[in-house]
Amino acid sequence: MRCGFLTFVLILLVGVSCETEDEDIFVPSHEWKEIKQGQKIPAGLHIRVNLQTGKKEARLPDEINNKKQALVATEEQNEETFQHQIPLIELEETLKKIKNDAKQDSSEKLKTKYRSYDELKRELGTLKLTPKLDSEIIRDLIDDYKIEVGGSKNSTRIKNILEDLEYLSHQIDNAIDFVNQNGFKDVVYNSLNETDSVIKVLSLRLMGSLMQNNPKVQIHGLETGCIREILKILTLEKQVGVKYQAVGALSAVLRRFPLAQKQFVENGGLSVISKVFEDKNTK
Known part of the structure; x- marks a missing residue:
């Protein structure tokens, strides 16, 4: 008798625990759904605040259709921004090349835009416009x-x-x-x-x-x-x-x-x- 009673209580506690755990995780759908207080939100959902009710709502992204979503709540997501790191030496050489190319382009533009001092001197000499003391x-x-x-x-x-x-x-x-x-x-x-x-x-x-x-x-x-x-x-x-x-x-x-x-x-x-x-x- 006592053993049967203990078995019943254990089953009841497990059921309550599972129900509570399910209630702590937000289950999304393709429609906006209210997020209850204390619920954990899976990653990758669209979240908004309903201006009429003042409560948070979430739904699945539009591009996901009839795909099973992993209902895993993560407090932090550490994603690597750079999968491939460029060596520092290679980066410095690239920057130097860019600077040198910019300087060469700039000097070439100046040469084509402005005449040299010798050219101006020759032209002023032909016009007899040499400045006087x-x-x-x-x-x-x-x-x-x-x-x-x-x-x-x-x-x-x-x-x-x-x-x-x-x-x-x-x-x-x-x-x-x-x-x-x-x-x-x-x-x-x-x-x-x-x-x-x-x-x-x-x-x-x-x-x-x-x-x-x-x-x-x-x-x-x-x-x-x-x-x-x-x-x-x-x-x-x-x-x-x-x-x-x-x-x-x-x-x-x-x-x-x-x-x-x-x-x-x-x-x-x-x-x-x-x-x-x-x-x-x-x-």
Whole structure:
């Protein structure tokens, strides 16, 4: 009697255990089916959340038709991503080859797209467009000035030359090049003797730019008599604009130059300046 009772209890427990184990594993189908809490989900199923009920549902993939599915629940799946590994040395050699090929392609494209320096130099040489140094430009301008003054005396061309020289003279090295090419005598002082007041103004402006904060040019101007020329203009010139530029040139040669200041005083510069300021036309 007791043995039969124990057998019955054992059968009952095994049945409950099997039923519980079956309930813990989700059995999928081709229709969306609710996943109960605590159930294990086999791999490879489509899973979604039903927005109406808020519960998870799962079903078999569409491409699987009437095939038996292994109802094996796995907590983790460790799949190998790479079945074949490329040796490191072989990989490095491949990368080097790719880089070298890219460099060669890039250099070939640059060669076809842009011309070399020698080619450009030859073409510019045929067009006579070789770039010039500032000293060469100054020399050409001085030569052009001499041609204009000794020939047709085209006042417009002379004014343009003086403006170009004044622009270049703001650089200290260019101003020294102008002095070394005898520009004061051939251009500046020669222009001060012209009757055109605009040419005189441009010449005085050029003189001031040359000597501005340039001790070497200040010394050259003093030695070649620029103070006497400026005082003569301030004394004899009637045009106010010319006198105004003469005062500017005078300030450029006197600034921080005691020897020039001494010569200015010795040549009666103080009395000349006082008369300029007393003149009603200059007020």
